Amino acid sequence: MKKLILLTLMALAVAACSTMRLTPEEKAAKEAREQQQLAANLNDRHFTIHVNYMQPMRGPVKQLTPNYALTLHGDTLISYLPYFGRAYNVPYGGGKGLNFTALATDYQVAKGKKGSYQVQIKARNEEDEFVYNIELFANGSASIVVYAHERDGIRFTGAMDLEERR
Numbered sequence: 001m002k003k004l005i006l007l008t009l010m011a012l013a014v015a016a017c018s019t020m021r022l023t024p025e026e027k028a029a030k031e032a033r034e035q036q037q038l039a040a041n042l043n044d045r046h047f048t049i050h051v052n053y054m055q056p057m058r059g060p061v062k063q064l065t066p067n068y069a070l071t072l073h074g075d076t077l078i079s080y081l082p083y084f085g086r087a088y089n090v091p092y093g094g095g096k097g098l099n100f101t102a103l104a105t106d107y108q109v110a111k112g113k114k115g116s117y118q119v120q121i122k123a124r125n126e127e128d129e130f131v132y133n134i135e136l137f138a139n140g141s142a143s144i145v146v147y148a149h150e151r152d153g154i155r156f157t158g159a160m161d162l163e164e165r166r
Helices: 001-016 026-045
Strands: 045-058 067-075 075-081 098-110 117-124 129-136 143-149 154-160
Touching: 026 129, 045 143, 067 143, 075 129, 129 154
Parallel strands: none
Antiparallel strands: 045 067, 045 154, 067 075, 075 098, 098 117, 117 129, 129 143, 143 154
């Protein structure tokens, strides 16, 4: 009886430790949902991209804390991103960098290969003009390159929040 109980407990432990894998149909359905949500977010102009890495044009890649993001709500761009790099003509103390809320003056979306999208957003604040070139992939991962007139460019990588809006 002890052996039977021990054998049953071992079988349950092994079954609990096994990883759950998606069947090909479930995986395809999940990818289709992600692709549909990505397209809906871009069409509605409502999305948030959380960034976790940055690469200045003149420096190494740096890992970021999880609270940096780029958000677009309609025509309002909320840029909460760090900046490391060379600035040519900025206010005393360094200015705002890439931490501002502004009107998105130009918004263009182009569909790329394998379900990816290229998005270009232009914005201006009292310090500079910015161009955000965003490449979004089918799984929600993103690459953002920011160009400004008075600063060197900088690249960020992260992922779009694909949760359904309520």
